[in-house]
Amino acid sequence: MSQFPLTVTLTIDGKAFSVPKGTTIYHAAAQAGIEIPIFCYHDRMPPLGACRMCLVKVDKMPKLQTSCTLEAAEGMAVSTTTPDVRAGQEAILEFLLINHPLDCPICDKGGECPLQDQTYAYGPGRSRFIEAKRDFAKPVSLGRVLVLDRERCILCWRCVRFGELVAGDDALKGFERGFHTEVNAPFTLPVESKFIGNTIAICPVGALTAKTYRFAARPWDNQTVPSVCTLCGVGCAVEFDVRGGAITRTRAREQPAINDIWLCDLGFFGHNYVHHSERLRTPLIRRDGGLVEATWDEALDAVARRLRAASPSRVAMLGGARLTNEDAYVAGRFFRSVIGTNHLDHRTDAPPDGASLQAPWGMASSIAEVGDADAIVLAGCDITEEYPIIWLRMKRAVDRGAAIIAITPKALEIGRFIAHHLVHRYGSGAQVVSALMEAASGASPAAAETGGIPREAISAAGARLAHAARPLILIGRGALDAPDGAKIYAVLRDLAARFHAPVNVMRGKGNAFGAHLAGLLPHAGPGGRPLGEVRHDLESLWGATVADGAGLNAPGMIEAAGQGRLDVLYVAAADPATDVPDRARWNEARTRLPLLVVQDAFLTQTAQVADIVLPALVAPEKDGTVSNIEGRIQRLHAAVPGPGQSRGDWGIFAALAARMGKVIAYSGWEEIFEEMRTLIPGLALDARVSLNGVGDRVSGVGTEPSPAAQPLIPDPGPPDDPDYPLILIIGDVLFDRGAMTSRSPAIADLAGEPWALFHPEDASRCGIAEGDATVVRSRRGSVAVRAKLSSAVLPGQVFLPRGYDGAPANALVDLSEPVTHVQAAALAPVAGGSEGRGEEGAR
Amino acid sequence: MTDGNAETRERGNAAGLSEGAKSEIRRLMAQFPQRQSALLGALFVAQNEVGFLTPDALADIAAVMGLPTSEVTSVASFYHLLFFRPGGRHVVQVCTNLSCMLNGCGRILDHLRRQLGVEVGETTSDGAFTLKTAECLAACESAPAMLVGTERFGPLTPGMVDEVLSRYRRATRSMT
Amino acid sequence: MGEPVLLTYLHEPDQGELQAYSARGGYEGLRRALSMSPEAVTDEVDKSGLRGRGGAGFATGRKWKFIPKDPAVTKYVVVNADEGEPGTFKDRTLLEGDPHRLIEGIVIASYAVGAHLAFIYLRREFYHAREMLERALAQAAAAGMVGRNAAGSGFDLSIVLATGAGAYIAGEETALLESLEGRRAMPRLKPPYYPAVKGLYTQPTVVNNVETLCHVAWILAKGYEWYRQQGPPILISVSGHVARPGVYEVPLGTTIRQVIDRAGGMRSGRKFKACFPGGSSSAILPAAYLDTPMDYDALAKLDVYGSMLGSGALIAMDDTTCMVEVVARTVEFYRDESCGKCTPCREGTMWLGQALHRMLGGKGRVEDLPLLEGIARGMTGTCFCPLGESVPPAIYSTLRFFRHEYEHHAKTGTCDVRVMA
Numbered sequence A: 001m002s003q004f005p006l007t008v009t010l011t012i013d014g015k016a017f018s019v020p021k022g023t024t025i026y027h028a029a030a031q032a033g034i035e036i037p038i039f040c041y042h043d044r045m046p047p048l049g050a051c052r053m054c055l056v057k058v059d060k061m062p063k064l065q066t067s068c069t070l071e072a073a074e075g076m077a078v079s080t081t082t083p084d085v086r087a088g089q090e091a092i093l094e095f096l097l098i099n100h101p102l103d104c105p106i107c108d109k110g111g112e113c114p115l116q117d118q119t120y121a122y123g124p125g126r127s128r129f130i131e132a133k134r135d136f137a138k139p140v141s142l143g144r145v146l147v148l149d150r151e152r153c154i155l156c157w158r159c160v161r162f163g164e165l166v167a168g169d170d171a172l173k174g175f176e177r178g179f180h181t182e183v184n185a186p187f188t189l190p191v192e193s194k195f196i197g198n199t200i201a202i203c204p205v206g207a208l209t210a211k212t213y214r215f216a217a218r219p220w221d222n223q224t225v226p227s228v229c230t231l232c233g234v235g236c237a238v239e240f241d242v243r244g245g246a247i248t249r250t251r252a253r254e255q256p257a258i259n260d261i262w263l264c265d266l267g268f269f270g271h272n273y274v275h276h277s278e279r280l281r282t283p284l285i286r287r288d289g290g291l292v293e294a295t296w297d298e299a300l301d302a303v304a305r306r307l308r309a310a311s312p313s314r315v316a317m318l319g320g321a322r323l324t325n326e327d328a329y330v331a332g333r334f335f336r337s338v339i340g341t342n343h344l345d346h347r348t349d350a351p352p353d354g355a356s357l358q359a360p361w362g363m364a365s366s367i368a369e370v371g372d373a374d375a376i377v378l379a380g381c382d383i384t385e386e387y388p389i390i391w392l393r394m395k396r397a398v399d400r401g402a403a404i405i406a407i408t409p410k411a412l413e414i415g416r417f418i419a420h421h422l423v424h425r426y427g428s429g430a431q432v433v434s435a436l437m438e439a440a441s442g443a444s445p446a447a448a449e450t451g452g453i454p455r456e457a458i459s460a461a462g463a464r465l466a467h468a469a470r471p472l473i474l475i476g477r478g479a480l481d482a483p484d485g486a487k488i489y490a491v492l493r494d495l496a497a498r499f500h501a502p503v504n505v506m507r508g509k510g511n512a513f514g515a516h517l518a519g520l521l522p523h524a525g526p527g528g529r530p531l532g533e534v535r536h537d538l539e540s541l542w543g544a545t546v547a548d549g550a551g552l553n554a555p556g557m558i559e560a561a562g563q564g565r566l567d568v569l570y571v572a573a574a575d576p577a578t579d580v581p582d583r584a585r586w587n588e589a590r591t592r593l594p595l596l597v598v599q600d601a602f603l604t605q606t607a608q609v610a611d612i613v614l615p616a617l618v619a620p621e622k623d624g625t626v627s628n629i630e631g632r633i634q635r636l637h638a639a640v641p642g643p644g645q646s647r648g649d650w651g652i653f654a655a656l657a658a659r660m661g662k663v664i665a666y667s668g669w670e671e672i673f674e675e676m677r678t679l680i681p682g683l684a685l686d687a688r689v690s691l692n693g694v695g696d697r698v699s700g701v702g703t704e705p706s707p708a709a710q711p712l713i714p715d716p717g718p719p720d721d722p723d724y725p726l727i728l729i730i731g732d733v734l735f736d737r738g739a740m741t742s743r744s745p746a747i748a749d750l751a752g753e754p755w756a757l758f759h760p761e762d763a764s765r766c767g768i769a770e771g772d773a774t775v776v777r778s779r780r781g782s783v784a785v786r787a788k789l790s791s792a793v794l795p796g797q798v799f800l801p802r803g804y805d806g807a808p809a810n811a812l813v814d815l816s817e818p819v820t821h822v823q824a825a826a827l828a829p830v831a832g833g834s835e836g837r838g839e840e841g842a843r
Numbered sequence B: 001m002t003d004g005n006a007e008t009r010e011r012g013n014a015a016g017l018s019e020g021a022k023s024e025i026r027r028l029m030a031q032f033p034q035r036q037s038a039l040l041g042a043l044f045v046a047q048n049e050v051g052f053l054t055p056d057a058l059a060d061i062a063a064v065m066g067l068p069t070s071e072v073t074s075v076a077s078f079y080h081l082l083f084f085r086p087g088g089r090h091v092v093q094v095c096t097n098l099s100c101m102l103n104g105c106g107r108i109l110d111h112l113r114r115q116l117g118v119e120v121g122e123t124t125s126d127g128a129f130t131l132k133t134a135e136c137l138a139a140c141e142s143a144p145a146m147l148v149g150t151e152r153f154g155p156l157t158p159g160m161v162d163e164v165l166s167r168y169r170r171a172t173r174s175m176t
Numbered sequence C: 001m002g003e004p005v006l007l008t009y010l011h012e013p014d015q016g017e018l019q020a021y022s023a024r025g026g027y028e029g030l031r032r033a034l035s036m037s038p039e040a041v042t043d044e045v046d047k048s049g050l051r052g053r054g055g056a057g058f059a060t061g062r063k064w065k066f067i068p069k070d071p072a073v074t075k076y077v078v079v080n081a082d083e084g085e086p087g088t089f090k091d092r093t094l095l096e097g098d099p100h101r102l103i104e105g106i107v108i109a110s111y112a113v114g115a116h117l118a119f120i121y122l123r124r125e126f127y128h129a130r131e132m133l134e135r136a137l138a139q140a141a142a143a144g145m146v147g148r149n150a151a152g153s154g155f156d157l158s159i160v161l162a163t164g165a166g167a168y169i170a171g172e173e174t175a176l177l178e179s180l181e182g183r184r185a186m187p188r189l190k191p192p193y194y195p196a197v198k199g200l201y202t203q204p205t206v207v208n209n210v211e212t213l214c215h216v217a218w219i220l221a222k223g224y225e226w227y228r229q230q231g232p233p234i235l236i237s238v239s240g241h242v243a244r245p246g247v248y249e250v251p252l253g254t255t256i257r258q259v260i261d262r263a264g265g266m267r268s269g270r271k272f273k274a275c276f277p278g279g280s281s282s283a284i285l286p287a288a289y290l291d292t293p294m295d296y297d298a299l300a301k302l303d304v305y306g307s308m309l310g311s312g313a314l315i316a317m318d319d320t321t322c323m324v325e326v327v328a329r330t331v332e333f334y335r336d337e338s339c340g341k342c343t344p345c346r347e348g349t350m351w352l353g354q355a356l357h358r359m360l361g362g363k364g365r366v367e368d369l370p371l372l373e374g375i376a377r378g379m380t381g382t383c384f385c386p387l388g389e390s391v392p393p394a395i396y397s398t399l400r401f402f403r404h405e406y407e408h409h410a411k412t413g414t415c416d417v418r419v420m421a
């Protein structure tokens, strides 16, 4: 192609300039500062040429041309303002307006509506239309968050194409044709999408609006504050629109490295918890069995007294993903230097022997690199449920020809895009990855078992992987925490080494990566540096001694507490009651624990059983930084004040230090951040602090010394206990009902009642039908759920989502067994419909 | 010209596909390099079996073909010969385009309205006939023309219309 | 004037049978083609001067030459058998009367461009044609004319028959490809995605009309010189107020008057008033243009916007015809068949339909004449595909030649034509 010039020179409105070959006239004009009106064109999607608004005149071409579709060519002479261009644009606008209701004063889009703006700029001024306008029933509700007004729709197809091209969920579609054409969901049912908020964002008119924002504000009333979404680990750039001290809506902020311009619906509609009436406003102290309001002085004194009294080795701290980098760092400083304990961890939800404690959490690749991969191994990672925005990158990779090889115990909703979908019996993932490794490296099959998957399917996947130039491996919780997780992880690392693929450990929500970076780990300090190495730096910075020797990790703390070996457990921004893998163990630990302090924004399941509760701020109320799963550092801006007397987390630790006669003083988050920079190489705003190389090592920087690679746990096979015939699989879902999500009404509604997924055959054997109130019971406990039927789960397995406070999956689990077996039965309906809910594990 | 599909899409209905229909759809898919090419054919398989396109039938097609139900429904709604609501056993389609208009299709249509006792788009109370208009049937040499089921008639006179209707009525009766 | 070519055997009741077809010289063109190089076949078609009979009149040989030669590239041939242009019925006539001719043409075209899979996209309403085609395809396959090693030549070709589902726009070649891929029949962006570049399944694709491919079979059977001597022939579908409507084969360039005469003239006692020379997408011509040759260039060069030969559908109207009604019906057709993708076509056809309907209902206003003209102007040159662009010609030409009819409707609320007739 080198004989062709790489740039072309053209004139637009008489001015000449050069643009790269392939540039459209629309973009060429934009570069020259000439604005051409558009409706259907959106720069994240290929041109469509449907609305015809962007007409221009090109010399020697008889008809007007759409500038969004026409590529600039050498010597082209383009005019954007001649009378015929104006006439064309006026005609298009007139056509668009004849059936538009012109209800701008009551439209949420009013004030930020391209149609409104362009009508002023290019419109015909008066209407010649005297016929009846097209009428549709309006507005129609398409689920919990979306409202559709078909009369306002100008059929630009952006929303439809977003679903087809960007999200791959095909949520909204065009129906009928001609002037009956309408955008809708089939049968006007609620849209099935995790990304529908984006369609509201790109709709150029008020046809798609958010229920959560209806009539909430006019654009000019809003003050916009840039921030970061911390609801999953991706860390999308957002901006909060704030009016009267409250967030009215969340919008995406452009961040090419992470979310580009998109968000998932958890990000769009998940902010309402911030202003929920149940936010903690004052400290609480347990008196006579109940939690009662107290002053900060009382609460801090009480905590300080107990901490002072406890032996440092009997104090432990669980920190969570809601903390900023600075919060986590100060927490580490407080516990290491003021208390003198290294029992610090943020991995509350890791099972004791699983690979989650061996693998360094986070991505070795950048998020952007996912879009460039040509083969993606997805092991035990339900990408749309766990890190939805990363799916959009994977979708792009697929569009460019990449093959996804998914090895999961449950079929994924993106199955249509998965080239090799290896859905295996739970507990046999290691067999599948071992067979995949053999197939990819051309070895003759040695593994006898393949988790119920035909060997040809694995061979085909292996062959594809062997030919990949840019393979990528993602391992998620569904593999890491499986009984054979350690083996899966080990095989995948071998696979990675062989095919030069980075291994990305898709683990950790919110600012988990930041907690890691700040050193909320028992064996490592800031930057993930081993304690032995970083201790002296810390001591000189903090002017205090730092305890030596690795502390207890999260499961170790729970175990120690259960054995009466802890005096104080301090929980900040974590919810072990719902997060620990085995709830009975937590309950046991709690009973034996003399003091439980919880620092959080809500009365979480854990806070409900605490002795002292301290009210803390949430991310939109904080200044500071957070790190996402790929280690990118972004800035949070406090958008709104916290409720009541709630305080920022690092400030609480500083205040506690003062009560204990020690000084932890910082002028603000910046000072803390600067201090962290001296410890953590590469730490800088908007930069990536990668765990470079870490993914290739088992031990070493940032990771725990691993126990010897675990033997392959035999396939659990058909359960031996006929009373509990089903294997339980637990997984994360995007919309759940946890402490925050249950208090964001839109998210709680999207999540719905607690549910479980059964294979239709199992369901019929257990006498369960779709939607039945059902009880799932293990030897440990039981939960009440609504049954959903789907062949996404294999026969003999049942899927239960985490994160529903009303049906805690961890109540069923007994960690002393590799796999949890359950039984299921439909509940007889109870008048009032609240059949036996709240039933929890045996205490 | 709306055929009321939109309203029925909103109301919904339930009736899925038989195994036979599903394997016929799989056979159609095998004819094409890409499976979605079989979609129009599959929609007719469903329509012929169920009578019209029910949400369940559409969901079944989607499942067999590995397509989103939304896509299947959207495609179906584009085409005028695919129906989202029940019709009569025989669909009478009267061409009303230019050549037939110039040759008096208006009279024929009026005659049919009277004989069947229904308006365009409606089905006779015995479920035998649904009356529809059609765009140019490419039968202009025998204008005015109509299709009854898969059979084409023209040039039509009121007498001929009566004859055709009674033939179809007889056939229906002997079938039942 | 040459001998009839395409219609030669159409009156024979057994022409759809392979045996009869072969006995009358069928599949000779195919044998001859397969003995030539693909380039030579394309050249032969090129030299015949054949232009596509689907409406656009693009030179068939040239179209084939756009297809890349690289044998590693998968190519397809797609037959446009979706005949839907109002007034056109020649393709259906050929399909029902001479199905093997089409199959022969398909194999030749596929051989010429190196396609091994061909599709026939048949209009759903063509039930009888479908029966005939299915039968002929089965016979041709059994006789080894299609399939592996067609006619013993070593060339492989499969033909798949697909049907539409009721959409005129699916006749537009890119919308047809969308429909064939199982989607809504919405036209694709052109340029840059011409079918020859990125067609079916994004592969280079030839889309040809039924009649075009029947011509191809004859050209290869008899040679391009002979073919040119026959006119070259084209099929005209004549309908409306003529005495003997039907498909007529005439040499290219026969005048409108001569064609109407072939069809028995206007029905008894009536005078010619106007006609669509090339289907409802063309302009409407009054009597003054009766001596225009039915030829691509002659019609296109008239001083009437949108006049064209198109698919060769001559709809003749006599003096009892209300032109406002004709235009309203034409507009309604395009309104109902618009895919809805682009603004001017979707909204313009609806607005025009409403205004014309109002006028026919006696509620016209004098301002409606400039209004109709203005709406048409807004659609002219702004639509995504030719469907929307097909509407203005009927409006402009009738506002020009039959303005008084609009004025009468607008002023009196009644039609003067009926009274006059």
Ligand SMILES: Cc1cc2nc3c(=O)[nH]c(=O)nc-3n(C[C@H](O)[C@H](O)[C@H](O)COP(=O)(O)O)c2cc1C
Residues within 6 Å of the ligand: C051, C052, C053, C054, C055, C056, C057, C058, C060, C080, C081, C082, C083, C084, C085, C168, C169, C170, C171, C172, C173, C174, C207, C208, C209, C210, C212, C213, C385, C386, C387
């Ligand atoms: C709205 C519209 C409808 C069309 N309908 C038909 C049709 O029914 N049959 C046909 O052969 N061509 C039709 N065409 C023309 C096709 O787009 C295409 O030009 C033709 O199939 C090419 O074949 P040819 O080169 O053999 O003529 C239509 C074009 C337009 C714009």
Ligand code: SF4
Residues within 6 Å of the ligand: A152, A153, A154, A155, A156, A157, A158, A159, A160, A183, A199, A202, A203, A204, A205, A207, A208
């Ligand atoms: S709803 Fe909005 S985004 Fe979707 S087609 Fe209509 S105007 Fe465009």
Ligand code: FES
Residues within 6 Å of the ligand: A037, A038, A039, A040, A041, A048, A049, A050, A051, A052, A053, A054, A066, A067, A068, A069
């Ligand atoms: S913006 Fe160019 S056609 Fe819509």
